[in-house]
Amino acid sequence: MSAIAPTRHVQTTVELALRGRRRDVAGRVFQGGLLLSLLLSLAILIVLLGTSLSDAWPVLSSRAGAFVTSNVSRLDVRAGVRQGIVGSMILIGFVAIVAMPLGIAAAIYLQEYARDTRINRLLTTNIRNLAGVPSIVYGILGLVVFVQALRAVTGPNVFGRSYVSGGLTLSALVLPIVILITMEALRAVPRSIREAAYGVGATQWEVVRHHVLPYAAPGIFTGAILSLARAFGETAPLLLVGAVTGYLSTPGGRTPLEILQGQYTSLPTQIFSWSRLAGDGWKANTAAAIIVLLVIILVVNLAAILLRNRYDRRW
Amino acid sequence: MRTVSRRGSAIAGLAAVSIAAAACAGSGGGGDEGQAGSITISGSSTVEPISSFVAEIFNETNPNVQISVDGPGTGDGFQLFCNGEIDISDASRPIADEEIKACEKNGVEYTELEVALDGVTVMTSPGNSAVTCLDDGDIYALFGPESDGIDTWAGATSLAMEVGGNGGFPDAPLEITAPGEESGTYDTFIELSGIEDIGVDRGLSEDAAAALRKDYQASPNDNVIITAMEGSPSALGFVGFAFAEEAADSIREIQIDGGSGCVGPSAETIADGSYPLSRPLYIYVNSKAAARPEIAAYVDYYTSDEALKTLVPQVGYVALPADRVEATRSAWASATATS
Numbered sequence: 001m002s003a004i005a006p007t008r009h010v011q012t013t014v015e016l017a018l019r020g021r022r023r024d025v026a027g028r029v030f031q032g033g034l035l036l037s038l039l040l041s042l043a044i045l046i047v048l049l050g051t052s053l054s055d056a057w058p059v060l061s062s063r064a065g066a067f068v069t070s071n072v073s074r075l076d077v078r079a080g081v082r083q084g085i086v087g088s089m090i091l092i093g094f095v096a097i098v099a100m101p102l103g104i105a106a107a108i109y110l111q112e113y114a115r116d117t118r119i120n121r122l123l124t125t126n127i128r129n130l131a132g133v134p135s136i137v138y139g140i141l142g143l144v145v146f147v148q149a150l151r152a153v154t155g156p157n158v159f160g161r162s163y164v165s166g167g168l169t170l171s172a173l174v175l176p177i178v179i180l181i182t183m184e185a186l187r188a189v190p191r192s193i194r195e196a197a198y199g200v201g202a203t204q205w206e207v208v209r210h211h212v213l214p215y216a217a218p219g220i221f222t223g224a225i226l227s228l229a230r231a232f233g234e235t236a237p238l239l240l241v242g243a244v245t246g247y248l249s250t251p252g253g254r255t256p257l258e259i260l261q262g263q264y265t266s267l268p269t270q271i272f273s274w275s276r277l278a279g280d281g282w283k284a285n286t287a288a289a290i291i292v293l294l295v296i297i298l299v300v301n302l303a304a305i306l307l308r309n310r311y312d313r314r315w
Numbered sequence: 316m317r318t319v320s321r322r323g324s325a326i327a328g329l330a331a332v333s334i335a336a337a338a339c340a341g342s343g344g345g346g347d348e349g350q351a352g353s354i355t356i357s358g359s360s361t362v363e364p365i366s367s368f369v370a371e372i373f374n375e376t377n378p379n380v381q382i383s384v385d386g387p388g389t390g391d392g393f394q395l396f397c398n399g400e401i402d403i404s405d406a407s408r409p410i411a412d413e414e415i416k417a418c419e420k421n422g423v424e425y426t427e428l429e430v431a432l433d434g435v436t437v438m439t440s441p442g443n444s445a446v447t448c449l450d451d452g453d454i455y456a457l458f459g460p461e462s463d464g465i466d467t468w469a470g471a472t473s474l475a476m477e478v479g480g481n482g483g484f485p486d487a488p489l490e491i492t493a494p495g496e497e498s499g500t501y502d503t504f505i506e507l508s509g510i511e512d513i514g515v516d517r518g519l520s521e522d523a524a525a526a527l528r529k530d531y532q533a534s535p536n537d538n539v540i541i542t543a544m545e546g547s548p549s550a551l552g553f554v555g556f557a558f559a560e561e562a563a564d565s566i567r568e569i570q571i572d573g574g575s576g577c578v579g580p581s582a583e584t585i586a587d588g589s590y591p592l593s594r595p596l597y598i599y600v601n602s603k604a605a606a607r608p609e610i611a612a613y614v615d616y617y618t619s620d621e622a623l624k625t626l627v628p629q630v631g632y633v634a635l636p637a638d639r640v641e642a643t644r645s646a647w648a649s650a651t652a653t654s
Binding site for chain 2: 074075157158250253275278279
């Protein structure tokens, strides 16, 4: 803001000198249009949030604590989102472990190592396209590959409808996004940094490791966490690869492997199935679950901002 | 260098979150009471609430049994069931011939158990007072395969008279919202309302007769159908009885005349069979799975008085009359005796 103020002052002075007292009508209209767009998008968000909050109020005001710690139930007054929250956490944990390293590594290769050949350009274009493929298509991929073909590995006792399948499907979904955002972050590192490092005799590995990556880290982080938030909110592919939408019990005493190869539900799929149930109680539960989802995504985004600020470098 | 190691710790942090979440998932339940093992149930979205609720209460005394219940639809359920992928299939209609063949081919044997009664409620907007009762002919004229293109109530009158209905509809736009053909409620409605019989009588092929008109607003989400009823005073549609009861303030039920006078849907008229659009709901238990103690215990509980007479009405369905409860129980008893 402080950087803009003096420039604007200069700009107005120059404008006044050149144009006299004639008003810049087009400029004003443009500015008004921009402001209107901003207000409109904000208004939509506020209406959405407002209706969800007012629908959710009966639940949030009376049993917010129980709501996030209870399991799914057929009775609207007992139902909670604990399993959905846990399920979504495990899923995005899975995505963080599988898709983040893979995506970042692939991006480093493409951006720093790969030569600018036709094949590599084709590869990058393809990744760009993949990032725009509708999520349901990844659901079909997950169903065919992870649920059906690899069911002996992904979930031998549940016919492949496990956390592993869901997590791998979501990983495939966000992988192109992670690659693209990481490439973008790497590209933003000034050439001069690389050249200076090469100039003092650093190898390519040392340049990437000690100079490019640290400078690109804030961008990579922001991208990684935003794609986790995207994975967190995905519903359609999970429905295809078998997230449970009805009742699910999660007994104790299972090993982590048994849990990962077992059935699961997630917050978005819970919201989806609750929205189809009859009565005001479920309407309130659905809205409350939406609020919980929004809060979690908000926290994730906040984490992204904090991380970015922490690693931010100026040059 | 320093920055890179910090990044490593952040990724470790994310991993820690997921491990903590996993540990949290594993910490429910505890204790060594009741059965252990797992039960997988899928099938009709109509029956799903019953199976879910029974599972939930069953889990209170048997916390170590892992149960999952899904409701993708009766047809999808039987497909999984006959592939041997699920233990119990929920169904809002009896198993069809080609599904029986699929089960036989894969060597899947099963027991059919009737667990509850449900009805189909034909409904309109609370603001519509002109239409209170429909008979078979009226339903055929409004919903049937020959009604494509009829966009006012009055427009259906001549067709209704032709097939023996009362007609006499108001001159208002006809806006139909109802479940789509993937739904068990759709099949039930066609079968019970006599649409198929009338269509075949009028020379349509069986496939053509066993369908609704193509130009209505189909929705898999019953809440959308209810909302449509509220939206227009001349709306028309149908949903499952349990769902309509929950939304009683937003809709007006239309009585059905199945040949012996107009009858409205209620727990009583469905239980005694006087409401024409009522149907039994079933579960199909895989015989091989039934030999497992946790499945046997679950179905034992499902066929108990507590489940069939207390839990079923609590989720909005109509309990079976006493004699049919006995029939279900003896079917289950003979299935477990032979296995």
